[in-house]
Amino acid sequence: MSGEVCSVADPSPLSGKTDVRLSLVHLYADLMNLYGDRGNITALRRRCEWRGIDLELQEISLGERFTPRECDLFFFGGGQDREQVTVSRDLAGANGEAIIEAVSEGAGLLSVCGGYQLLCRYFRTSEGEDIPGVGLFDAYTVGGPTRFVGNVVAERLDGDEVRTLVGFENHSGRTHLGPGLQALGRVVVGHGNNGEDSSEGAVHRNAIGTYLHGPVLPKNPWLADRLIHAGLTRRYGTDAILETLDDSSEQRAHESVARTVRRAGNVRTSIR
Amino acid sequence: MDPRLSSALLAGRAAAMLSRALGRGGGTVLPGHVIQRLDPSALQAIARRLPRGSVVISGTNGKTTTSRMIAHIASRTGVHVIHNRSGANLMTGIVSAIAAQTALSGRPRGDLGLFEVDEAHVAEAVDSLRPRCLALLNIFRDQLDRYGEIDLISSRWRKAVGRMPYDGLLVLNADDPIISRLADDASCRVVTFGVEDPRVGGGSIGHDADRRLCPNCGHRLRYARVTYAHLGAYECTECGWRRRTPETALTSVRAEGSDDMLLTISTDADAALVCLSLPGLYNAYNALAAAAICEAVGIPLSATAENLSTFTGAFGRYERVPIGAGEVRLALVKNPVGFNQVLAAGIAGQATTIVIAINDHFADGTDISWLWDVDFEVLDTSASGADTRPHFVCSGTRAHDIALRLKYAGLATADIEVEPRLEFALRIAVEDAEGGGRAIIFPTYTAMLDVRRSLQRRGSVAPFWED
Numbered sequence: 091m092s093g094e095v096c097s098v099a100d101p102s103p104l105s106g107k108t109d110v111r112l113s114l115v116h117l118y119a120d121l122m123n124l125y126g127d128r129g130n131i132t133a134l135r136r137r138c139e140w141r142g143i144d145l146e147l148q149e150i151s152l153g154e155r156f157t158p159r160e161c162d163l164f165f166f167g168g169g170q171d172r173e174q175v176t177v178s179r180d181l182a183g184a185n186g187e188a189i190i191e192a193v194s195e196g197a198g199l200l201s202v203c204g205g206y207q208l209l210c211r212y213f214r215t216s217e218g219e220d221i222p223g224v225g226l227f228d229a230y231t232v233g234g235p236t237r238f239v240g241n242v243v244a245e246r247l248d249g250d251e252v253r254t255l256v257g258f259e260n261h262s263g264r265t266h267l268g269p270g271l272q273a274l275g276r277v278v279v280g281h282g283n284n285g286e287d288s289s290e291g292a293v294h295r296n297a298i299g300t301y302l303h304g305p306v307l308p309k310n311p312w313l314a315d316r317l318i319h320a321g322l323t324r325r326y327g328t329d330a331i332l333e334t335l336d337d338s339s340e341q342r343a344h345e346s347v348a349r350t351v352r353r354a355g356n357v358r359t360s361i362r
Numbered sequence: 363m364d365p366r367l368s369s370a371l372l373a374g375r376a377a378a379m380l381s382r383a384l385g386r387g388g389g390t391v392l393p394g395h396v397i398q399r400l401d402p403s404a405l406q407a408i409a410r411r412l413p414r415g416s417v418v419i420s421g422t423n424g425k426t427t428t429s430r431m432i433a434h435i436a437s438r439t440g441v442h443v444i445h446n447r448s449g450a451n452l453m454t455g456i457v458s459a460i461a462a463q464t465a466l467s468g469r470p471r472g473d474l475g476l477f478e479v480d481e482a483h484v485a486e487a488v489d490s491l492r493p494r495c496l497a498l499l500n501i502f503r504d505q506l507d508r509y510g511e512i513d514l515i516s517s518r519w520r521k522a523v524g525r526m527p528y529d530g531l532l533v534l535n536a537d538d539p540i541i542s543r544l545a546d547d548a549s550c551r552v553v554t555f556g557v558e559d560p561r562v563g564g565g566s567i568g569h570d571a572d573r574r575l576c577p578n579c580g581h582r583l584r585y586a587r588v589t590y591a592h593l594g595a596y597e598c599t600e601c602g603w604r605r606r607t608p609e610t611a612l613t614s615v616r617a618e619g620s621d622d623m624l625l626t627i628s629t630d631a632d633a634a635l636v637c638l639s640l641p642g643l644y645n646a647y648n649a650l651a652a653a654a655i656c657e658a659v660g661i662p663l664s665a666t667a668e669n670l671s672t673f674t675g676a677f678g679r680y681e682r683v684p685i686g687a688g689e690v691r692l693a694l695v696k697n698p699v700g701f702n703q704v705l706a707a708g709i710a711g712q713a714t715t716i717v718i719a720i721n722d723h724f725a726d727g728t729d730i731s732w733l734w735d736v737d738f739e740v741l742d743t744s745a746s747g748a749d750t751r752p753h754f755v756c757s758g759t760r761a762h763d764i765a766l767r768l769k770y771a772g773l774a775t776a777d778i779e780v781e782p783r784l785e786f787a788l789r790i791a792v793e794d795a796e797g798g799g800r801a802i803i804f805p806t807y808t809a810m811l812d813v814r815r816s817l818q819r820r821g822s823v824a825p826f827w828e829d
Contacts (some may be wrong), residue, residue: 120567120574121574121575123569124503124506124511125506125729125731125732126698126731126732126733126734126735127734128569128734128735129731129733129734129735129767129770132734132770133770136770136772152582170511170512170513171511171513172513172575172580173575176575176580239728239729240728241728258728258729258730258731260506260729303729303731304729304730304731305731305734308734308766308767308770309763309766339762339765339766339769339775340766342762342765342766342780343762343763343765343766346761346762346763347762347763350759
């Protein structure tokens with residue numbers, strides 16, 4: 091697949107540019123990679139590749155550092171409790187601050203489940219122990235007595251447009267958002283952040299936190315493109331316009347899940 | 363004679379007949395429900411009377427194949443085995459299997475109990491069966507929606523290990539650090555098995571690895587050699603905790619064509635050559651585990667090796683079904699490590715049709731995100747200059763998900779057909795085989811049972827409870 095890479099309203103430093111590139115940092119890839127998290131990286135890589143964008147992937151693990159100014163996108167996946175504690179300690183230093191700095195400068199970020207929890211203020215385990223978080227999202231998580239496991243359909247109102255999100259959740263943590271923090275969506279089927287207020291995930295600038303895996307990006311390509319857009323805008327300083335891709339396979343997979351789940355699930359009131 | 367046990371067994375027999383008459387799966391589960399309800403201590407009572415005791419086998423991958431290997435070997439060395447060979451591995455399946463081989467008096471008609479047990483029920487099985495031998499094969503991420511994280515399973519196994527009889531024997535995979543660590547919780551004797559062929563595997567740990575941290579101190583493990591996923595030769599540079607030297611070792615593995623392997627299995631005292639009619643390193647591990655367990659129950663290595671050479675795959679796990687001028691192969695897929703191992707064995711290499719049938723029913727796991735941890739990229743032959751590309755058929759309740767995964771693996775969408783109805787997808791494979799093609803089907807558990815039912819109706823395979 092080739093063609094126009096991406097263009098912006100003229101005059102633009104991006105039009106006709108042939109060596110468009112983005113850098114993606116996969117945080118603690120070797121320790122936080124539950125639930126097919128790699129699929130999110132694959133989705134970003136392919137969707138860049140199909141548009142002729144060169145995506146450079148950098149994997150960061152314990153004790154390794156990165157330069158926030160050079161990072162356009164971040165991905166932070168889910169992990170087991172044991173790994174999460176180890177990673178939390180490493181984040182407490184320079185890496186946590188570097189993530190906050192990059193996001194404040196407009197970098198795109200996707201965090202899923204455990205990664206999402208570690209970017210909130212803290213996680214209080216069911217034993218009452220606090221695992222400190224980065225505090226990128228003004229939210230906290232409390233360990234719950236049961237696990238929320240199952241398919242999820244959520245909706246997001248984007249201007250006038252209703253976007254749907256499909257995915258699978260599997261978490262015992264209940265995340266509560268601070269008053270100023272926007273949710274990623276509203277749960278139609280499933281539990282979302284805490285099973286009480288029907289909120290799912292969080293959005294702060296171009297950083298997204300979510301409990302949805304599945305993985306989330308392949309079946310919700312609009313979310314993947316939103317991240318790519320954020321990354322391009324950050325790197326090239328202008329509002330990028332992404333080339334439209336043939337997403338018919340993505341749409342069919344999205345709709346087939348949404349249909350089955352809505353039929354089987356406990357549907358809350360829809361935005362529609 | 364225990365009247366309560368006898369009447370429970372009688373009711374179980376009636377349930378088995380009813381189950382068969384209704385064609386519901388050959389009575390591999392229902393009798394167990396009935397018997398457990400009528401006499402909760404039935405299993406203990408019967409198991410106690412097995413002259414050679416019981417063997418319990420668990421692990422994420424290879425339970426069914428390994429236990430079928432042992433049954434095959436044991437029965438050919440004159441040991442009468444009572445075995446839940448259909449793979450019904452919850453307590454009800456075990457009770458059903460043992461009851462089917464027990465006289466109404468409560469006397470078992472066999473010498474040795476051989477039971478594969480679901481990962482979540484090992485402690486229960488140890489308590490009821492009081493086994494002479496507990497073998498734990500491996501632990502990988504599998505059905506997280508059902509089992510939770512692997513730490514949860516390993517902590518349950520720690521409990522099971524601690525409850526083994528003092529005179530029992532624990533057989534562990536030395537190459538799996540999570541399994542090997544269980545030796546520290548054992549109060550009984552421990553032996554291990556592992557791969558000692560330095561040519562096997564590589565230096566870097568796979569992305570599908572589940573444990574890279576030391577189970578002892580939480581620091582990073584260093585691998586001198588990785589056989590696959592997180593299996594290999596490891597040590598902790600921080601606390602010094604390291605792999606045990608296995609008593610039963612695979613000292614040489616060589617693939618013979620795409621379907622067979624030549625293995626050398628060695629113990630302190632002996633070594634033997636095995637020609638295994640199964641492909642893939644994971645099957646080499648299964649054979650090695652079977653040899654270690656046979657050794658533990660007193661079957662000499664020479665007899666083990668000789669009989670392993672006549673073993674063919676367990677139903678649906680790796681089954682070759684000749685149809686017309688060609689064949690249809692079935693290779694069950696359950697989790698990313700297992701699927702990656704099947705792909706690494708290269709059995710899809712010659713295929714003309716590849717059916718991937720993914721269901722998301724409870725027994726399959728309702729979360730299918732693991733498909734994104736499978737390296738479908740290896741199926742992309744467009745770069746290798748092959749003149750014919752296989753036809754991909756995506757089927758099952760999550761047919762569209764697998765089609766999307768293949769698209770992102772870089773396969774041409776023109777080669778990918780979506781046919782959610784399994785019956786129709788199977789027909790495509792069968793028609794290809796009839797014309798001389800080689801079709802391979804990768805089904806999840808319930809899809810495998812459906813495919814076999816269809817093949818059984820065609821007369822191509824026997825029902826799984828008779829297989």
